[in-house]
Amino acid sequence: METGVGSAGAPARVAAAVLRVLDRLLGSLAGLVLATMLVVVLAGVVLRYGFKTGLMGAEDLGIWLHIALIALGAPLALNGPLAMRLDILVSRLPPLPQRLAGIGADGVSVLAGLVLVFGAGAVMEMVGGTSPTLGVPEALRFGLPLLGGAALLARLVLCRIAEGDIARALAGPVLGVTVYLLVGHLVIETSWPPSVWMALVAGLGLVLSAPLAHAFLAAAAVAIAFGSSLPAPAILSTTVAGLSKFLLLAVPFFLLTGALLTASGAADRLVRFAASLVGHRRAGLAQTVLLTGVLFSGASGSSVANAAFGAATFQPELVRHGYPPAQAGAIVAATSVLDNVIPPSIAFLLLAAATNLSIGALLTGGFVAGGLMALCLAVAIALTAGDHGRMPRVGRDVQLRAALSAVPAFGLGLIVVFGIRIGVVTTTEAAALAAAYTLLLALMARRGVPGLFGVFRQAAVEVSAIGLLIGTAAPFAFLLAVDDIAGVMQSVVTLLGGSALAVLLLSNLVLLALGLILDIGAAILLIGPVLLPAAVAAGIDPVHFGVILVVNLMIHGLTPPLGLLVYVVSGVTGVPASALFRAVLPYLGALLVALFILSALALVFRP
Amino acid sequence: KTTSLTVASLLGEDKPETKIWRHIAERVESRMPGRFRFNIVANGALGGEKEVAEATRLGAVQASLSTVSSLSGWVPELQILDLPFLYRDAAHVARVVNGEIGADLQARLKAQNFVATGFIDYGARHLLAKEPILRPQEMVGRKIRVIQSPLHTRLWSGFGAVPVGIPITETYNALSTGVADAMDLTKSAYAGFKLYEVVPVMMLTGHIRASGVVYFAGSFWNGLSPEEQQVLSDASTEGAAMFDALIVADEEKSVATALSHGGQVLAVPDIAEWRQGARGVWDAFAPVVGGQARIEAVETI
Ligand code: NA
Ligand code: NA
Numbered sequence: 041m042e043t044g045v046g047s048a049g050a051p052a053r054v055a056a057a058v059l060r061v062l063d064r065l066l067g068s069l070a071g072l073v074l075a076t077m078l079v080v081v082l083a084g085v086v087l088r089y090g091f092k093t094g095l096m097g098a099e100d101l102g103i104w105l106h107i108a109l110i111a112l113g114a115p116l117a118l119n120g121p122l123a124m125r126l127d128i129l130v131s132r133l134p135p136l137p138q139r140l141a142g143i144g145a146d147g148v149s150v151l152a153g154l155v156l157v158f159g160a161g162a163v164m165e166m167v168g169g170t171s172p173t174l175g176v177p178e179a180l181r182f183g184l185p186l187l188g189g190a191a192l193l194a195r196l197v198l199c200r201i202a203e204g205d206i207a208r209a210l211a212g213p214v215l216g217v218t219v220y221l222l223v224g225h226l227v228i229e230t231s232w233p234p235s236v237w238m239a240l241v242a243g244l245g246l247v248l249s250a251p252l253a254h255a256f257l258a259a260a261a262v263a264i265a266f267g268s269s270l271p272a273p274a275i276l277s278t279t280v281a282g283l284s285k286f287l288l289l290a291v292p293f294f295l296l297t298g299a300l301l302t303a304s305g306a307a308d309r310l311v312r313f314a315a316s317l318v319g320h321r322r323a324g325l326a327q328t329v330l331l332t333g334v335l336f337s338g339a340s341g342s343s344v345a346n347a348a349f350g351a352a353t354f355q356p357e358l359v360r361h362g363y364p365p366a367q368a369g370a371i372v373a374a375t376s377v378l379d380n381v382i383p384p385s386i387a388f389l390l391l392a393a394a395t396n397l398s399i400g401a402l403l404t405g406g407f408v409a410g411g412l413m414a415l416c417l418a419v420a421i422a423l424t425a426g427d428h429g430r431m432p433r434v435g436r437d438v439q440l441r442a443a444l445s446a447v448p449a450f451g452l453g454l455i456v457v458f459g460i461r462i463g464v465v466t467t468t469e470a471a472a473l474a475a476a477y478t479l480l481l482a483l484m485a486r487r488g489v490p491g492l493f494g495v496f497r498q499a500a501v502e503v504s505a506i507g508l509l510i511g512t513a514a515p516f517a518f519l520l521a522v523d524d525i526a527g528v529m530q531s532v533v534t535l536l537g538g539s540a541l542a543v544l545l546l547s548n549l550v551l552l553a554l555g556l557i558l559d560i561g562a563a564i565l566l567i568g569p570v571l572l573p574a575a576v577a578a579g580i581d582p583v584h585f586g587v588i589l590v591v592n593l594m595i596h597g598l599t600p601p602l603g604l605l606v607y608v609v610s611g612v613t614g615v616p617a618s619a620l621f622r623a624v625l626p627y628l629g630a631l632l633v634a635l636f637i638l639s640a641l642a643l644v645f646r647p
Numbered sequence: 648k649t650t651s652l653t654v655a656s657l658l659g660e661d662k663p664e665t666k667i668w669r670h671i672a673e674r675v676e677s678r679m680p681g682r683f684r685f686n687i688v689a690n691g692a693l694g695g696e697k698e699v700a701e702a703t704r705l706g707a708v709q710a711s712l713s714t715v716s717s718l719s720g721w722v723p724e725l726q727i728l729d730l731p732f733l734y735r736d737a738a739h740v741a742r743v744v745n746g747e748i749g750a751d752l753q754a755r756l757k758a759q760n761f762v763a764t765g766f767i768d769y770g771a772r773h774l775l776a777k778e779p780i781l782r783p784q785e786m787v788g789r790k791i792r793v794i795q796s797p798l799h800t801r802l803w804s805g806f807g808a809v810p811v812g813i814p815i816t817e818t819y820n821a822l823s824t825g826v827a828d829a830m831d832l833t834k835s836a837y838a839g840f841k842l843y844e845v846v847p848v849m850m851l852t853g854h855i856r857a858s859g860v861v862y863f864a865g866s867f868w869n870g871l872s873p874e875e876q877q878v879l880s881d882a883s884t885e886g887a888a889m890f891d892a893l894i895v896a897d898e899e900k901s902v903a904t905a906l907s908h909g910g911q912v913l914a915v916p917d918i919a920e921w922r923q924g925a926r927g928v929w930d931a932f933a934p935v936v937g938g939q940a941r942i943e944a945v946e947t948i
Binding site for chain 2: 172517
């Protein structure tokens with residue numbers, strides 16, 4: 041029966057009204073939590089320099105607030121670009137199969153919601169302990185994910201009713217609940233490791249166009265039936281642990297900075313200045329974005345943060361100057377790869393921690409590799425983005441005026457670059473200072489408090505969509521680690537006899553394959569210590585190999601199905617991920633050329 | 648029938664943290680062939696100490712090892728082992744954990760689902776800085792990187808320093824740029840994180856003896872027969888002893904590495920004045936760790 045579709049009866053109107061109230065409430069709370077997070081991190085800096093003291097528990101408090109923020113905002117990312125649905129396949133189906141796929145996708149979301157609700161409930165009962173720094177029960181940390189899961193379920197049903205599709209409002213939940221009950225009781229004997237099943241189920245969810253994060257959670261739940269070592273409460277706690285890193289707090293702050301920079305008009309003036317310098321050249325504005333990205337990389341170690349910032353700040357400007365939205369987003373996504381290659385870099389720090397490589401040597405290698413990648417990107421941009429947005433050449437006086445009006449935006453660069461370089465603040469604190477500075481700019485531009493709160497609310501929702509994805513990738517990484525996928529990789533790499541060429545070739549292939557499905561942090565921790573000994577045995581310089589490893593894995597931010605950087609840009613700009621994946625191909629090619637050159641150099645320069 | 652258990656280790660295959668589990672698995676296999684399959688996951692791939700401890704309570708991990716500091720959220724009394732300048736040397740710590748206090752802590756851990764089969768010693772924590780800091784007065788106003796722990800924060804603010812909470816992954820960067828001027832760590836971790844590149848001077852303060860435990864999940868343990876429990880317990884007691892020996896060897900190697908990279912190792916002239924400055928921590932934590940009397944009892948053991 042298709043009668044319900046499209047009709048806007050009384051239930052639909054009521055559901056829509058309830059939905060509006062719920063969304064307003066969740067969004068406002070998330071915005072409030074984001075503002076509190078900013079205050080907490082800034083208070084740490086003020087206390088340190090103003091009062092020569094630290095804020096006890098500030099780090100943990102920041103992390104708890106981050107979890108709360110993601111739990112509150114995540115239910116809002118059910119529709120729209122923030123859902124990170126891969127709709128390449130489903131959008132080409134005829135109506136009936138498409139509708140069935142929609143119900144399947146809803147089932148995946150419901151299953152994810154159930155894992156959140158019941159997983160968090162169980163964790164709250166089982167985890168015990170008191171936070172030594174905050175003095176409150178650790179169980180509290182999981183209370184908001186429980187509420188977030190409940191809100192997700194409620195929103196899903198309300199959305200379908202509001203769309204007038206009562207049948208789908210019922211079918212999705214029935215499917216989700218059935219699968220949830222089944223995996224709790226079913227034991228399927230199989231010779232394949234649970235992580236493989238998890239990958240297959242997540243892939244199925246992806247094909248059905250379910251939100252990526254929901255597909256991850258649902259797949260982790262289904263893997264229980266296949267002997268997964270993560271029971272439902274552990275799925276939830278692993279997800280939360282994946283989010284509980286202080287460094288990740290830089291992501292919301294840099295995202296907020298980008299939004300406030302735009303809201304204050306400073307971004308506009310910065311780009312106008314850049315355009316006055318090189319706008320008349322071939323792909324001038326796009327090259328400016330690349331150059332800004334390189335400069336930004338020298339201050340930030342998080343590609344996700346840069347992607348979010350660039351997507352909020354530069355993508356709209358590129359579009360305004362005539363670039364197609366997908367290409368503009370692709371340039372931003374490709375440029376943000378550099379963040380984790382050009383020091384400081386979270387990726388190199390992780391690699392150095394997991395292996396015995398010198399951080400100093402790795403970072404030097406990062407400069408060289410980053411420069412090479414930037415060069416390759418510049419060529420690709422010149423070749424592909426040439427004819428958009430050429431502007432007339434302007435005189436010196438116009439340039440000078442544009443430079444003066446962009447001074448406030450330069451101040452931001454100073455804060456971030458010098459704050460970290462001179463050693464006043466950590467990366468996370470620099471991000472918070474940047475956000476505070478742009479907040480001041482926006483206040484001075486008289487944007488008004490209600491308007492600014494809207495910026496906080498929007499940033500909070502974007503943060504939670506990205507954060508949920510980072511968190512839900514963690515259970516997958518956990519299962520891969522338990523199944524010793526790393527060990528399998530090691531035997532693959534030495535397959536062809538273990539000569540330097542063979543090891544480099546196979547390592548790159550393994551990394552390229554693995555990076556498709558693995559988060560970069562998890563991949564480095566899992567694979568770094570495993571591939572490195574094989575490379576050293578083959579006579580390759582370990583630091584050089586480490587750089588190749590990070591560059592290779594970073595490139596995966598741009599590849600489907602799990603190109604995190606592409607999803608971040610998609611989430612912030614509203615351009616569908618599938619369009620971005622297509623548009624990013626030339627830049628992906630350029631980065632692969634850089635990787636090839638780096639690998640060739642490793643064969644030439646042996647220790 | 649074979650029972651699989653997932654064992655989490657924070658560091659790589661060449662580190663004591665992982666090596667002892669390989670040893671424990673071997674010992675158990677020789678006494679009960681085919682009964683257990685140890686799936687040892689190294690390199691912190693399953694998370695940090697606290698996440699692994701949580702995963703143990705939730706049934707995802709069956710065994711691991713941890714500093715007592717990371718378990719103090721469940722058993723605050725463990726912090727008696729972290730009290731600064733309370734322990735004279737490794738033998739002193741060993742007498743305490745093998746005595747009445749150790750047994751009491753084990754019972755408390757067991758009530759929280761952690762069956763601690765052996766105590767381990769990560770070595771003493773020493774002060775690390777860019778320049779010599781020999782007297783406690785020289786700590787005033789310095790920014791010192793601390794782990795997220797009220798005990799550590801309290802210790803350094805007691806000396807007039809400014810504690811800055813920085814995760815270990817960001818520590819190298821923060822020290823090289825100057826967000827922090829100093830930190831403290833055990834000798835073996837010092838070389839492991841290449842920190843001699845940024846804080847080349849090690850002062851042998853030995854202020855806190857980093858103790859830890861080898862533990863199994865209570866839920867897993869309770870499903871075993873007394874005989875199986877005995878075998879696992881014996882093997883991990885051996886493993887714990889092996890850990891302590893490996894750490895001592897690792898410390899020597901670590902110091903040699905630091906020295907060969909331009910590091911300096913300095914003794915502090917008057918340890919008593921450092922000790923005096925840390926007394927505030929004892930007073931503050933006495934109610935948590937079982938009273939002033941217990942602290943005094945430890946002193947005399
Ligand atoms: Na960077
Ligand atoms: Na990818």
